[in-house]
Amino acid sequence: xxxxxxxFPILARHPQLTYLDSACTSLKPLQVIEAESSYYYELGACxxxxxxxxxxxxxxAAEGAREKVADFVGAKAEETVWTRNATxxxxxxxxxxxxxKRKKVVTSALEHHAVLLPWMNLRDRGMIxxxxxxxxxxxxxxxxxxxxxxxxNTALVVTNNGNNTSGVSQCTKNLAKIAHDSGALICIDxxxxxxxxxxxxxxxxxxxxCFSAHKMLGPTGIGALVMKREQMAKLQPLVRGGGTVKTVNxxxxxxxxxxxRFEAGVQHYSGMIGFAAACGYLKSYGMENxxxxxxxxxxxxxxxxxxxxxAVHGPKDLxxxxxxxxxxxxxxxxxxxxMLDKExxxxxxxxFCAQPAMEAMGAKDGAxxxxxxxxxxxxxxxxxxxxxxxIAALY
Ligand SMILES: Cc1ncc(COP(=O)(O)O)c(C=O)c1O
Numbered sequence: 001x002x003x004x005x006x007x008f009p010i011l012a013r014h015p016q017l018t019y020l021d022s023a024c025t026s027l028k029p030l031q032v033i034e035a036e037s038s039y040y041y042e043l044g045a046c047x048x049x050x051x052x053x054x055x056x057x058x059x060x061a062a063e064g065a066r067e068k069v070a071d072f073v074g075a076k077a078e079e080t081v082w083t084r085n086a087t088x089x090x091x092x093x094x095x096x097x098x099x100x101k102r103k104k105v106v107t108s109a110l111e112h113h114a115v116l117l118p119w120m121n122l123r124d125r126g127m128i129x130x131x132x133x134x135x136x137x138x139x140x141x142x143x144x145x146x147x148x149x150x151x152x153n154t155a156l157v158v159t160n161n162g163n164n165t166s167g168v169s170q171c172t173k174n175l176a177k178i179a180h181d182s183g184a185l186i187c188i189d190x191x192x193x194x195x196x197x198x199x200x201x202x203x204x205x206x207x208x209x210c211f212s213a214h215k216m217l218g219p220t221g222i223g224a225l226v227m228k229r230e231q232m233a234k235l236q237p238l239v240r241g242g243g244t245v246k247t248v249n250x251x252x253x254x255x256x257x258x259x260x261r262f263e264a265g266v267q268h269y270s271g272m273i274g275f276a277a278a279c280g281y282l283k284s285y286g287m288e289n290x291x292x293x294x295x296x297x298x299x300x301x302x303x304x305x306x307x308x309x310x311a312v313h314g315p316k317d318l319x320x321x322x323x324x325x326x327x328x329x330x331x332x333x334x335x336x337x338x339m340l341d342k343e344x345x346x347x348x349x350x351x352f353c354a355q356p357a358m359e360a361m362g363a364k365d366g367a368x369x370x371x372x373x374x375x376x377x378x379x380x381x382x383x384x385x386x387x388x389x390x391i392a393a394l395y
Contacts, residue, residue, distance in 0.1 A: 002285065005375050007031065018345040018380045023164050023192060023323050023352075023371035025214045028274075031281050036219050036274030047269050048243055048260065062269050065276035072279035073190075073209060074200035075226045081262040082224060082272060086191040087114040088238075089210030089225035090158070092262060093187050094118035096235040099128050102155035102184070108133045108141045110165070110357040115158055115189050128155070132356075139166055139314040139361035147178050154184035161193030165357045165369070166314025167298065167323030169193055173204045180205065185231065191215055195373070196294055196321040198287035207231050213271065217373075218278030222271030225262070232259065239264045290374055297322035297372045297381055304385025309392055313361040322372035325352070325363065328388065330395040333366045336388075340368075343387040347371075 005011050007029035011019070019027060039061065045054035047062035063077065070080040083089040095118065099105075105119050105128050116132075123130040131149045135141045141159075150157055157179040161172040172188055179186040187208035193199055194209075195216035201209050208231065212223040227235065237244065237255075241264035246254040255261050282290065298320055305312050310326040328336050337349035350366045351358045358366060370384055 002289070004029070004285065005377075007281075008375055009033070011375060014344075016344045018376075018383050020370040020372060020376065020380065020384060021346045021348050022373035022376075023167075023215070023321075023369065024348050025220065026195065026217050026373050027375060028217055028219070028278075029281055032217055032219065032274050032277045035277030036270045039270035039273050043269070046266055058269055062267070062272050065272040068276035068279050069224055069272075070226065072283065073194060073211070073224075073226055074202045075209070078259060079201075079229055079232065080224055080226050081232075081259045082222065082267055083210075083262075084221055084268070085214070085223040086189060086210045086212040087223075089208075089223055090114050090187070090189060091118050092225055092238045093156075093158070093208050093210070093235070094122060095238050097156060097185075098234065098236075099155050102153050103127075104129045104131060104151070104153045104155060106131045106133065106146070106149045106154055106157045106184070108135065108146075108159055109360050110135050110139065110141060110163055111158070111160060111354065112164055112189060112191065112357075113353045113355070114191070115160070116356065119158065129153075135357075135360050139357070140168065140318065141170070143171070143174055143178065146175055150178055150182045150184055152182055154179070154182055156185045156187055158187040158189065160189040160191070161199060162191070162196055162321055163314070163357070164192045164323070164352055165325050165354050165361065165367075167192075167320040167371070168315055168318045169197065169320060172206070176205045192321065192323075195282075195290075197291045201226050213275040213278055216278055217281055219268075219271045219274040222268045222275050224275075233257070235262075237262045237264065241265050285374060293374055294320075294322040294372060297376060297378065298324075300378050300381045301370065301372070301384070304381055305388070308385050308388035310388055313358070313363050313367055322376070323369065324371075325358070325361075325367040325369040327363060327367050328392045328395055331391070333363075333368045336368050336391055339391050340384070340387055343383075343390075345384055345387055347384075 047058040185207040190211040194211040209226040214220040333349040
């Protein structure tokens with residue numbers, strides 16, 4: 001596999017660092033950092049507004065970036081809206097959808113708070129009914145359980161295509177079919193799916209796909225919401241303001257009809273350019289290579305965790321990215337994370353913004369999570385295993 005470590009300035013600055021926290025945020029290669037800063041060096045102006053030379057160049061750069069990010073997930077630029085992150089994309093869907101004909105939304109207990117909180121809020125305000133499908137004892141929701149919950153009153157099914165607590169990816173193409181067979185829409189939280197395998201919006205037949213740049217080598221503060229055009233036309237924007245209207249009189253507003261309706265105010269242009277560069281970087285690495293690399297790391301990591309005798313949460317036998325959450329029996333997760341930090345290993349500890357999921361998997365006080373990306377090697381995983389053995393011996 002191609003060695004990409006040299007592209008990541010943080011790894012050059014900390015040659016001894018084992019970064020196993022990519023599910024929180026990935027490191028960024030020089031190509032992305034340079035692309036993002038090129039906006040400030042070369043463009044500097046607003047896109048989509050001013051007709052002077054720099055304004056036109058900024059518009060071209062922003063629209064070129066939109067095409068690249070859309071293409072990365074098999075979508076078209078006109079189906080793609082910039083957001084701050086996956087969280088904002090999910091909120092746009094939650095608060096923009098019309099629930100007047102069908103009131104029910106179906107999700108699962110294994111979702112990130114970015115999914116649970118907006119729809120729980122709508123439930124608590126009496127705007128929808130929410131069915132939260134439970135998981136089995138392994139921490140998995142079967143297709144049968146989904147199918148039992150989705151019915152002719154379901155407006156929307158919302159779930160992830162990569163779980164941030166267990167690393168498992170569900171077959172969302174099948175879920176889309178189950179949803180559509182009942183006349184429901186499907187919204188995919190792609191925050192942990194899009195970075196780790198090739199996701200095709202059209203082929204998998206999603207209605208909405210939400211993802212963040214920063215988990216896939218891109219900048220923070222920029223994400224995307226991809227929508228089928230007919231769904232985009234019906235969705236209400238979450239934020240209103242400059243850049244979203246054709247005309248405004250004091251008694252009437254005529255909004256634009258395209259994606260810019262959702263992009264009120266001056267936007268994160270440097271982020272868009274950096275996001276497109278991240279997609280370009282991953283494309284040239286090859287998403288099939290990302291998947292193969294992680295598959296090998298996942299099986300090596302499971303071997304190390306088992307040798308170290310830690311309790312691993314979630315299913316071990318399902319398609320996944322190289323991410324596991326686990327506990328050393330008798331040890332607090334935060335203490336383990338701090339001890340790993342002393343060994344130069346960066347991991348996350350806690351509930352990973354998915355408390356119901358962690359509790360459902362039996363990690364009532366949280367856990368430690370190690371997650372890999374393309375710059376990790378089998379050595380990183382071995383180092384984790386060795387350190388965990390030493391820490392486990394203290395308990
Ligand atoms: C599965 C999942 N969904 C949504 C999010 C939210 O992503 P962001 O914080 O980039 O909006 C995360 C972030 O950790 C995640 O792991």
